[in-house]
Amino acid sequence: MTLGYLISLEQINQLSLTDRQREEIIAFFAARDAELERLYRFDTADTERMVHVMPIMTVVREDKAVQLFTREALQAAAPETDEGYWCVPRVLE
Amino acid sequence: MSAKKDQIYMKLYISENPAAKSADISRRIAADDMILTSSLPTTAGSRMLKGYMSLFGAEVLTRLDNAGFTLAGKANVGEFAVDLLGETSYFGAVETDGKLSNAAAELLKAGEVSAVITLDVNGYPRRAAAQNGLISLKPTYGTVSRFGVIPAACSGDTVSIMANDTAAVSEIFAVIAGHDDKDGTSHPEAVCETAKTAAVPIKRIALPVNLTEGTNEDVKGKLAAFTASAEAAGIEVVKVESDIIAVSNIAWNILMSAEVCNNVSRYDGVKYGYRAENFSGIDELYTNSRTEAFGELIKSVIIFGSETLSADKYNKQYDKALRIRRLIVEAFAELFSEYDAVLLPACSALSYGEEIRADKYAVYTENRFTAPASITGLPAVVCGSVQLIGRAFSDGSLLAAAAKITESEGK
Numbered sequence: 324m325t326l327g328y329l330i331s332l333e334q335i336n337q338l339s340l341t342d343r344q345r346e347e348i349i350a351f352f353a354a355r356d357a358e359l360e361r362l363y364r365f366d367t368a369d370t371e372r373m374v375h376v377m378p379i380m381t382v383v384r385e386d387k388a389v390q391l392f393t394r395e396a397l398q399a400a401a402p403e404t405d406e407g408y409w410c411v412p413r414v415l416e
Numbered sequence: 417m418s419a420k421k422d423q424i425y426m427k428l429y430i431s432e433n434p435a436a437k438s439a440d441i442s443r444r445i446a447a448d449d450m451i452l453t454s455s456l457p458t459t460a461g462s463r464m465l466k467g468y469m470s471l472f473g474a475e476v477l478t479r480l481d482n483a484g485f486t487l488a489g490k491a492n493v494g495e496f497a498v499d500l501l502g503e504t505s506y507f508g509a510v511e512t513d514g515k516l517s518n519a520a521a522e523l524l525k526a527g528e529v530s531a532v533i534t535l536d537v538n539g540y541p542r543r544a545a546a547q548n549g550l551i552s553l554k555p556t557y558g559t560v561s562r563f564g565v566i567p568a569a570c571s572g573d574t575v576s577i578m579a580n581d582t583a584a585v586s587e588i589f590a591v592i593a594g595h596d597d598k599d600g601t602s603h604p605e606a607v608c609e610t611a612k613t614a615a616v617p618i619k620r621i622a623l624p625v626n627l628t629e630g631t632n633e634d635v636k637g638k639l640a641a642f643t644a645s646a647e648a649a650g651i652e653v654v655k656v657e658s659d660i661i662a663v664s665n666i667a668w669n670i671l672m673s674a675e676v677c678n679n680v681s682r683y684d685g686v687k688y689g690y691r692a693e694n695f696s697g698i699d700e701l702y703t704n705s706r707t708e709a710f711g712e713l714i715k716s717v718i719i720f721g722s723e724t725l726s727a728d729k730y731n732k733q734y735d736k737a738l739r740i741r742r743l744i745v746e747a748f749a750e751l752f753s754e755y756d757a758v759l760l761p762a763c764s765a766l767s768y769g770e771e772i773r774a775d776k777y778a779v780y781t782e783n784r785f786t787a788p789a790s791i792t793g794l795p796a797v798v799c800g801s802v803q804l805i806g807r808a809f810s811d812g813s814l815l816a817a818a819a820k821i822t823e824s825e826g827k
Contacts, residue, residue: 329719332726336677336718337684337702338710348716351777355669355720358781359733362666367739374738375571376745376793377558377601384597392471400469402691411686412701 474564518544539786546762557793561596618817665787677721
């Protein structure tokens with residue numbers, strides 16, 4: 324893990340780490356890479372991936388038009404609202 | 417309330433239901449703050465969700481409410497429940513007598529509630545139960561609905577139960593286990609019912625000795641005591657070795673980080689959650705909100721997960737971990753062809769000293785004891801400060817064995 328690569332991962336994930344945090348994470352990744360070598364010892368070429376430990380089904384329900392929540396309830400957790408609308412930051416600069 | 421309890425009290429509950437005070441203690445429960453409630457805030461121990469009110473409650477709590485249980489409050493939890501015991505909570509770590517503790521465990525020890533519903537993402541409920549001499553059940557994946565819990569590492573997240581004794585855990589499990597149409601990973605009702613019975617008695621237990629390396633004398637003592645009690649109860653304990661199960665946490669850290677990274681990408685400071693005050697544009701709003709609201713451990717998980725899913729590392733890490741998961745499942749199946757359960761420690765020490773607490777990434781190695789059950793979805797019961805992992809849907813049998821061994825211990 325190089326500093327440049329870490330900074331690109333920060334940007335992808337919309338994070339900004341301090342210099343101290345970057346140093347710690349780079350050290351952590353060095354230790355983790357050494358651990359990963361233990362995984363690579365196992366030959367998995369003929370082993371199928373197991374994404375999930377059980378079959379997953381898609382939950383399909385009948386369409387029903389129902390009012391689950393009121394506008395007030397839906398907006399209760401919003402950081403900012405104005406007369407029934409969500410306030411979002413200005414995106415055109 | 418004692419002075420000592422009062423001192424730590426504020427860090428135990430994130431939010432409290434005053435109406436529960438009058439409820440009978442045997443019917444009073446708490447839920448950790450990964451479980452959604454519509455009447456109390458849910459924070460996931462994160463500044464990101466401080467004050468968040470869900471529009472609906474979790475299915476497990478609905479079932480418990482219908483069965484006459486009263487929710488006393490929301491127990492403090494580490495940020496998105498990925499840490500050791502809750503030490504990364506934005507609302508503060510729980511400490512007793514200068515030692516790191518856990519809110520759910522302290523609520524039980526204080527007699528505040530009869531059980532706590534927890535979300536086992538990375539093993540914290542099992543470590544907490546082991547360090548406090550409590551009982552914890554991480555049920556078979558898919559037997560308890562995850563509808564209405566904050567998703568973290570979805571392929572392993574399991575709604576779990578912590579209590580003072582096996583009877584209380586069994587009672588709660590009987591209520592919450594069952595099919596739920598709202599959860600795409602929920603097993604059919606008949607299968608869930610199987611998990612509630614003690615159909616297959618535990619007669620032979622395997623102890624993979626290489627997985628006990630790195631535990632301190634206290635934990636080794638608990639393993640020896642458990643083994644002696646099991647044998648006194650007529651259960652044979654046989655020492656074995658397993659190289660592949662020993663790397664469970666390395667594979668689990670890859671899968672968990674990837675899943676957590678995806679799940680917390682929704683928190684951007686716009687629709688809900690924390691929003692930074694200072695920003696000059698939309699990108700800075702996202703970055704400042706996430707940077708200010710997330711703690712250091714979660715940031716490391718996000719970076720780890722993002723890297724492991726990148727084009728460069730996907731095959732080498734993520735794909736490899738998925739294949740290793742199958743090998744681990746097969747290794748357990750092989751053990752279960754000869755044994756009824758697998759005995760493991762749940763943690764390396766019965767309390768965490770300064771060394772482990774000073775290492776903010778310690779959970780990535782400490783979870784080597786809990787990762788085997790997390791990555792395979794197998795049920796695990798913590799009892800006598802150690803952990804018993806069983807076949808899928810042997811939850812009832814594990815609890816019965818735990819009760820039998822506990823009884824034998826008392827003699």
